Amino acid sequence: MTDPALSRIADALEAIARHVTPASEAAVDLTAAPAYHWDGSVIRAVDAFAPVDFDLLAGIDAQKSSLLENSRRHAAGLPAHDVLLWGARGTGKSATVAASVARLQREGMDVALAQCATDSLASLPALFHLLRGTSRPFILFLDDLGFDDAGGDARALRSLLEGGATARPANVRLYVTSNRRHIVPRYLQEQDDPINMRDVVDDKMALADRFGLSLGFHNLDQDAYVAIVRGYATRFGLSFEALDAVQWATQRGSRSGRVAWQYVVELAGRAGKRLS
The missing domain is CATH 1.10.8 (Helicase, Ruva Protein; domain 3)
Known part of the structure; x- marks a missing residue:
């Protein structure tokens, strides 16, 4: 015979479970915050989004201007590119992305930054599904991206950038920083391979080619x-x-x-x- 007290406890726990929303499904206002962070399952507003002042970034005027103009077009609902920012460490790639978004926000444009860790690339289709639910322009930021080879992860990202049911939505553009110009490593011996050498090179360059705008950041004199x-x-x-x-x-x-x-x-x- 079942204990009535235990039955009441079980019923109460079941009722609570029916009304608790899992964290991955918790509602987040995608129209309110200037920046968000996606951890692979949950998107959260960034509490304090305070990047360096755009005007303080010196020595990279051409790169800043190109990125700001592309970002402004995207914020205005006009055609804009996915962007690859590549080059030496510490040269302002990441700072320029955040500062550009903040500059547009200060100008009154409704655009937001969403940063995703590079170890959560497999979850990008789920993030794209969330961002399709709003018309707000988003810049999806992948910082310090690199692959050991042009393997499955690199090819998966290529498909997300262009084509397929899981491709990024129209209100999202990807801004990616990398220390490598082609994101995946290139080796001198590729040129010595007599069998399908061009195919090997093309496969490694295919991901970088998906970015309509490629900006190089170089060491300073x-x-x-x-x-x-x-x-x-x-x-x-x-x-x-x-x-x-x-x-x-x-x-x-x-x-x-x-x-x-x-x-x-x-x-x-x-x-x-x-x-x-």
Whole structure:
């Protein structure tokens, strides 16, 4: 004979289960936040979206201009490209994506950023399904993408960019950053393969070819690096010596926008000033 108390508890638990919405199905207002994060199953609004000021990104004026114009077209509902931003680390690829979106939002354009971790690529069809439910323009950001070879994941992403039932919706454009120009590695011995050599090369380049706009970010020369430091220092009322800035970069083995910003953080710390 069943205990009446246990039956009541079981009934109550069943009733609760019927009314609890799983986290992956929880309603998220895709029209309210400036940025979102997709973790492979759940999309969440970003609490504090505060990228670097677009005007502070120096030494990459041509790349900034091209990306901003493409983003503005997408935000306005006009034809726009998926974008590949490739090149040396620390040169402003990721910062330019976020800063471009923030600039358009300050101009009053209704566009949002949605970032997806590169280890969640298999979940992109589910994300596309969610974003089809709104007419709001989205820029889907995949940061630091790379594949060991042109295998299944690379081919799957190619199909999402072009063709197939799971292709990205019209209100979404993909912005991808990579240290590699073709995303997948290229090897010199490819040229020595006498059998279908062209097929091997074409397969490896096929993913990068899906992006209508490809922007290269390159290492800076010394003058450009110092100019970036000067722009930051002027903005925040900091003084510096060019030689000191160069020595800072030399110690780190790199001249880049990232290193320039790190030096400015050091300057502000020395001066007891806040960067705000």
